[in-house]
Amino acid sequence: MADPFDRARFHARQWLDNLDTCPAGAQTSAAELRAALGGPLPETGRDAGEIIDDLAAKAAPGLNANASGRFFAWVMAGSLPSAAAADWLVSAWDQNVGLFSVAPAAAMIEEISGEWLKDLFDLPREASFAFTTGCQLAHVTALAAARHGVLEKAGWDVEEQGLFGAPAIRVLTSRNRHGSIDSAVRYLGIGQSNMVDVETGPMGDMLVDDLERKLSHYDGPIILCLNAADLNVGTFDDFKTLIPIAQAAGAWVHVDGAFGLFARVSERLRPLTEGIELADSWATDGHKWLNVPYDCGIAFVRDAEAHRAAMALGAAYLSPSREARDPNDWNLELSRRARAIPVYAALQELGRQGVADLIDRCCDHCRALVSGIGALSVPGASARALNDPILNQGLVRFERPGASHEENDAFTDEIIARVNATGEAFFSPTTWNGRRAMRISVVSWRTNEQDVARTIAAVTKALEA
Ligand SMILES: Cc1ncc(COP(=O)(O)O)c(C=O)c1O
Incomplete structure (x- = not known):
């Protein structure tokens, strides 16, 4: 019988150690999760360590990697090591x-x-x-x-x-x-x-x-x-x-x-x-x-x-x-x-200065993402930055020459879905001043320059596709 705390530590370590390589967003459906995790209420108990192993295996495909440095949806981050x-x-x-x-x-x-x-x-x-x-x-x-x-x-x-x-x-x-x-x-x-x-x-x-x-x-x-x-x-x-x-x-x-x-x-x-x-x-x-x-x-x-x-x-x-x-x-x-x-x-992990650095860093990465993605142009499509970020929130929109506003709304949603499907980065959409846009929200201590470069590359590919 495995110790449930040892098993939880093992799975948590594995999850955190793989954040750079795992998909940024969950890659499964509600039906798949229900099938994997559901079933009748157990009539009898079972081994605690096994429950933890089973839970980790079945939940993993449905976990959003908001703790990774490539998750820019909503206003969601992962936890600092000391806090977790x-x-x-x-x-x-x-x-x-x-x-x-x-x-x-x-x-x-x-x-x-x-x-x-x-x-x-x-x-x-x-x-x-x-x-x-x-x-x-x-x-x-x-x-x-x-x-x-x-x-x-x-x-x-x-x-x-x-x-x-x-x-x-x-x-x-x-x-x-x-x-x-x-x-x-x-x-x-x-x-x-x-x-x-x-x-x-x-x-x-x-x-x-x-x-x-x-x-x-x-x-x-x-x-x-x-x-x-x-x-x-x-x-x-x-x-x-x-x-x-x-x-x-x-x-x-x-x-x-x-x-x-x-x-x-x-x-x-x-x-x-x-x-x-x-x-x-x-x-x-x-x-x-x-x-x-x-x-x-x-x-x-x-x-x-x-x-x-x-x-x-x-x-x-x-x-x-x-x-x-x-x-x-x-x-x-x-x-x-x-x-x-x-x-x-x-x-205590950050101190006042560390909090200030975290805030400044996120804002810098947001600016880099908005200007990098906003400047993208490939044959038949381009991106456009909708704001010059003053904080850690940015918006970009994807457009095709000659397309109507409504067509570009749909195109923007499509590009977000394409990027999210690659698992390279994860974004959520919004409507701003009546138009669809991709939100770029940077709140994580983990996001770094490599994440920014990798994300811009992923959006470029989605746009080319
Ligand atoms: C500006 C603002 N206010 C309030 C909330 C609600 O916060 P919570 O989800 O922690 O209740 C959010 C969440 O995204 C927010 O962005």
Whole structure:
């Protein structure tokens, strides 16, 4: 009987060691995966080591190699070695980080990691924080605090009285927002019809005069959501102008910084985030640009009391700690895994300087990919860069001379599918300003110059074909 931990280590090592040679994207279908992995619920148990071997063999064809340096889809990376290894310990230790008394070391690591992150992002040191499953739940957490804050100002205790009969909250958002803001607004009972789109310019940044106009229409509680980088071209809203205007109108300002908040760490990119520190809450992801394993978002809230009021849970059998932070005062969940531990490891593996280097490197590789692919031209087809990347997000489009926009939309999708089928690189499509494009999103510590060259070669071949 093989030790399941030895087998897991063997398979993990094999997966990580082969990232340079394996296909960048999964090469199987849902039907094949269902056939390989499915079957009736087992009636009896079996050997744990065998389960791990079987799992590794059957899942492998359906694994996307987002940990490889040639994966540029969505905003997905692989984990830093210390973060992935620390995550194994999270499972082995199996701590329930709801309260300090229930998981002292894990709660303390979370407390320290949250403080380190505020320092890293240079956010107000008095801000509270929560480690969530991802940016989606970081939005829910921060916007729950916002809901508390704006209704309290209107004389309404939302935790006590609920939303029935409460003053209507308007959520002003960029037209160019991520859908997770809409979901958060729905989950919090504010309702999609209370969202107000603020118009954006050609690169997707919020227009100041339209914000002023929209603010002047409402005198009740207002929350404004801004973007620290949209996921098509990495556009940042103009925080230093927009935030004071919104706050002067009494609004709570929340920033979606799922990956863009990391620009603040780089000396070169920090100007893009000027004024972001003026906001009232921020949401980001560790599992994006910090390269820690999945299940790691972070919410920060300037008004810690509003945050605590929205989240804290009191139960007779749970005794609050007097000496340390209790995570469940700040989180939606009570029982949960110790997801800050990989963050603690990653911040030590990189240090502030290493995070800045990672961010700069990804942006350089994105620029190289966009200009390299954007310059491709073969008989009967060519590529065109749609933006000059300011961050780590780029767009290119593929065109045939004389073809209509619609035909080139389809051609762009076809080239993406061709590249992905080779396994040499992996991209996801998008629609930007009404046209299909290939997104080039670089977020991995592993991506290097060879990956960039290999990817450009793969796209050239797909275009020639
Ligand atoms: C800008 C932005 N906001 C929010 C999210 C949601 O993050 P998560 O998937 O971690 O919940 C994403 C995910 O891609 C994003 O890019």
